[in-house]
Amino acid sequence: MSQRFMTRREMLKLMTVGGGAAVLAACGTAPAAQEPTSAPAVVSETGSTVNLTYWGSYSGGLGEAETALVEKFNGSQDEIVVEYQFQGSYEDTAQKFTAGLQADTIPEVVLLSDVWWFTFYVAGAISPLDDLAAQTGLDLTDFEPVLLNEGNRQGVNYWIPFGRSTPLFYYNKDIWAEAGLEDRAPANWAEFIEWAPQLVQKEGDTMTRAAFVHPNSASYIAWLFQGVTWQFGGQYSLDDFTMTMTDENTLRGAQFYQDTANSLGWALLASDISQEFLGGTAASMMASTGGLRSISETASFEVGVGFLPEETYFGCPTGGAGLAIPSSIPDEKKLAAMQYITYVTNPENAGFWARETGYMPTRISAKQLPEMVQFFEENPNFKTAVDQLPKTRAQDAARVYVRNGDQIIGKGLERIVVNNEAPATVFAEINDELTKAAEPILEDLKAIEG
Amino acid sequence: MTSRAISFPWTKRKHREWLLFGLLVGPNLALFSIFTYWPLIYNFYLSFVRWNFLRPTKPWVWFNNYIDTFTDAKFWEIMGNTLVFTVATVGGTLLLGLLLALLINQPLRFRDGARAIVFSPVVMSGAVVAVVWSYIFDPRYGLLDQILGWVGLNSPDWLVDPFWAMPAVIIVYIWKNIGYAVVIYLAGLQGIPRDLYEAARVDGAGAWAQFWNVTLPGLSPVAFFLSVTSILTSFQSFDIIKVLTNGGPVNATSTLILFLYELGFVSYDAGEAGVVAMVLFTIMFILTLIQLRYLERQVSYG
Numbered sequence: 001m002s003q004r005f006m007t008r009r010e011m012l013k014l015m016t017v018g019g020g021a022a023v024l025a026a027c028g029t030a031p032a033a034q035e036p037t038s039a040p041a042v043v044s045e046t047g048s049t050v051n052l053t054y055w056g057s058y059s060g061g062l063g064e065a066e067t068a069l070v071e072k073f074n075g076s077q078d079e080i081v082v083e084y085q086f087q088g089s090y091e092d093t094a095q096k097f098t099a100g101l102q103a104d105t106i107p108e109v110v111l112l113s114d115v116w117w118f119t120f121y122v123a124g125a126i127s128p129l130d131d132l133a134a135q136t137g138l139d140l141t142d143f144e145p146v147l148l149n150e151g152n153r154q155g156v157n158y159w160i161p162f163g164r165s166t167p168l169f170y171y172n173k174d175i176w177a178e179a180g181l182e183d184r185a186p187a188n189w190a191e192f193i194e195w196a197p198q199l200v201q202k203e204g205d206t207m208t209r210a211a212f213v214h215p216n217s218a219s220y221i222a223w224l225f226q227g228v229t230w231q232f233g234g235q236y237s238l239d240d241f242t243m244t245m246t247d248e249n250t251l252r253g254a255q256f257y258q259d260t261a262n263s264l265g266w267a268l269l270a271s272d273i274s275q276e277f278l279g280g281t282a283a284s285m286m287a288s289t290g291g292l293r294s295i296s297e298t299a300s301f302e303v304g305v306g307f308l309p310e311e312t313y314f315g316c317p318t319g320g321a322g323l324a325i326p327s328s329i330p331d332e333k334k335l336a337a338m339q340y341i342t343y344v345t346n347p348e349n350a351g352f353w354a355r356e357t358g359y360m361p362t363r364i365s366a367k368q369l370p371e372m373v374q375f376f377e378e379n380p381n382f383k384t385a386v387d388q389l390p391k392t393r394a395q396d397a398a399r400v401y402v403r404n405g406d407q408i409i410g411k412g413l414e415r416i417v418v419n420n421e422a423p424a425t426v427f428a429e430i431n432d433e434l435t436k437a438a439e440p441i442l443e444d445l446k447a448i449e450g
Numbered sequence: 451m452t453s454r455a456i457s458f459p460w461t462k463r464k465h466r467e468w469l470l471f472g473l474l475v476g477p478n479l480a481l482f483s484i485f486t487y488w489p490l491i492y493n494f495y496l497s498f499v500r501w502n503f504l505r506p507t508k509p510w511v512w513f514n515n516y517i518d519t520f521t522d523a524k525f526w527e528i529m530g531n532t533l534v535f536t537v538a539t540v541g542g543t544l545l546l547g548l549l550l551a552l553l554i555n556q557p558l559r560f561r562d563g564a565r566a567i568v569f570s571p572v573v574m575s576g577a578v579v580a581v582v583w584s585y586i587f588d589p590r591y592g593l594l595d596q597i598l599g600w601v602g603l604n605s606p607d608w609l610v611d612p613f614w615a616m617p618a619v620i621i622v623y624i625w626k627n628i629g630y631a632v633v634i635y636l637a638g639l640q641g642i643p644r645d646l647y648e649a650a651r652v653d654g655a656g657a658w659a660q661f662w663n664v665t666l667p668g669l670s671p672v673a674f675f676l677s678v679t680s681i682l683t684s685f686q687s688f689d690i691i692k693v694l695t696n697g698g699p700v701n702a703t704s705t706l707i708l709f710l711y712e713l714g715f716v717s718y719d720a721g722e723a724g725v726v727a728m729v730l731f732t733i734m735f736i737l738t739l740i741q742l743r744y745l746e747r748q749v750s751y752g
Contacts, residue, residue: 091715095715098503098504098718099503101504102503119504119718120504122504123504123505125504183488204604205604206589206604208590209590216610216696216697216698216699217696217698218698222598268607268610269610269699270610271584271609271695271696272584275588276590279590279591281590281591350486353510385629403502403716403717403718404712404716404717404718407552407712411698411700411701414698415700417698418610418611418612418700419612419699419700437717440502441499444505
């Protein structure tokens with residue numbers, strides 16, 4: 001080949017070809033460019049304000065309640081100004097926080113969900129909060145222990161409960177009455193198996209109304225199944241990250257899920273379970289308490305709720321999100337951020353947030369406030385959710401600590417429920433996949449916790 | 451094998467020409483370098499390391515990420531999905547687009563309205579389209595269930611049944627993108643000289659013969675252009691699948707780009723995500739080269 005200059009046309013053509021393909025390829029790894037957040041204010045000057053950015057995942061009705069809290073805080077004092085920036089889903093928020101850490105443009109307060117905070121803890125990206133809490137007078141002993149302890153590693157708190165929820169059993173009271181059932185949630189699955197055929201409606205071979213609806217992997221089936229595994233005496237994993245997906249009782253729970261949709265045939269799987277429930281195409285579901293208010297307000301029928309059904313045991317996980325402070329911001333900013341957290345989680349505001357949304361009141365003393373007592377009287381459904389809270393427990397490491405553990409388990413459940421594959425085969429594969437996915441976390445954990 | 455370009459002495463004129471070229475191309479080249487070529491090179495590097503976006507170190511693992519990816523059955527399943535999705539969407543868009551274009555090229559009464567309707571999905575947001583279609587597909591209260599009911603068919607559980615989920619995303623993709631193909635075809639149809647048809651008619655060609663011998667060859671440059679752009683956009687299709695099925699049920703509608711997203715941004719495995727990105731890049735690079743080199747020659751530019 002003799003030497004030759006490329007013609008301009010050829011060169012441009014090559015650039016476009018390479019460019020088009022490269023844009024695509026590049027989007028896989030380059031963290032999305034972040035809009036620069038507000039420039040950090042100099043805080044040492046007296047009389048100046050500290051500007052804080054808060055990244056969260058609440059929009060719609062939840063976003064309004066969140067904004068109200070932020071505004072209330074900004075109005076309550078004149079040293080700190082918080083700006084709430086909605087980032088999208090829990091996943092979006094965590095991804096943007098990751099990208100922000102790389103680009104060094106991070107918020108001072110960040111909302112992280114149950115499956116994400118640990119990733120940042122292991123990376124050393126979020127601050128220990130006990131000293132800050134002591135300085136701002138945040139009474140950690142007044143938090144519901146089951147919620148606070150979830151964000152505690154080796155006696156140190158990293159994650160303050162905020163939008164915390166648990167699953168709840170929701171049922172359509174009209175359909176219940178039509179089927180002649182007692183107005184309550186089933187006490188156990190055996191009872192529900194008896195009731196279910198009366199709740200189902202069919203046109204020929206097609207089920208036009210299911211007794212129950214499961215979410216898919218993207219809408220967190222692995223969270224709801226967490227409680228069911230415990231009810232059957234199984235679990236996803238041990239505290240030391242030993243996976244127990246092939247445990248006999250875990251498999252019995254999976255078999256039950258498969259039966260509901262196949263041999264028993266009264267449950268369906270949908271990407272938006274609230275939609276099926278509200279549309280009357282599913283008579284009941286397990287769903288987050290966080291949707292209690294919006295579901296009750298949207299429904300054209302009366303919504304009933306109850307504790308999750310039992311099997312051998314009662315089992316119900318906690319879930320939702322909490323607040324964290326990045327470790328790489330200046331100390332003054334950390335303190336200001338903690339002042340914000342102290343304010344929005346105080347009993348009065350914890351009560352406000354719970355009443356507005358359906359998330360759990362995270363503070364023990366919030367439940368005794370007169371406005372809460374009155375609210376419980378007017379909203380017995382909400383009282384049910386709060387009464388269930390002391391019976392809940394933190395989730396297994398496999399779902400919340402293993403990166404993507406939630407989706408690995410969720411997709412396994414889809415294979416079992418939708419594809420009708422044998423639970424033992426699927427969960428054996430899932431067990432290996434989770435074990436492999438846990439390896440890097442165990443390495444990192446060893447480095448920071450010894 | 452010409453060496454004309456350097457056999458000439460480096461004249462002043464030539465010099466100025468290249469300087470102008472540099473000035474004109476420079477800004478673009480800078481943008482491409484920063485936002486395209488650099489990420490591409492960095493991605494190539496990442497595919498050889500183990501990294502989770504958060505750790506301070508990126509240990510070099512040689513070809514381990516490549517071995518892990520290529521020995522993963524899931525990867526090959528997803529390659530298969532990508533092939534099915536691309537062939538079906540590109541084929542569907544090109545063929546149905548041609549039929550629609552021929553139809554609304556006829557002097558019908560509501561032609562302009564029909565054109566607007568066919569094109570309107572193109573300008574809609576993919577996420578919005580996907581949300582609307584997720585209601586249409588619902589087997590219990592969805593529109594499609596009702597329509598199928600009129601002809602006595604039961605709606606499959608489109609988005610939950612692993613067999614029907616892929617056809618569902620293909621339908622939505624074609625519906626959303628066909629308008630673009632139609633508009634380009636229409637432009638192509640306008641560009642075919644009238645006298646060719648007249649000549650054909652004089653020679654006794656019927657409608658079919660006219661279509662086969664005049665319309666189709668006349669449209670070939672347009673069809674070539676569409677095939678290139680359709681393949682490229684189909685490969686990049688993310689929003690519709692992400693919102694409609696998130697790659698599920700299980701992995702039934704997961705394509706390379708969704709797999710890449712999941713590996714990178716959900717599993718935080720930058721190394722394997724880097725490998726998948728390289729695979730995607732290589733496939734598209736080769737496809738584009740083939741298309742530019744060989745197809746271009748066979749196309750009649752009249």
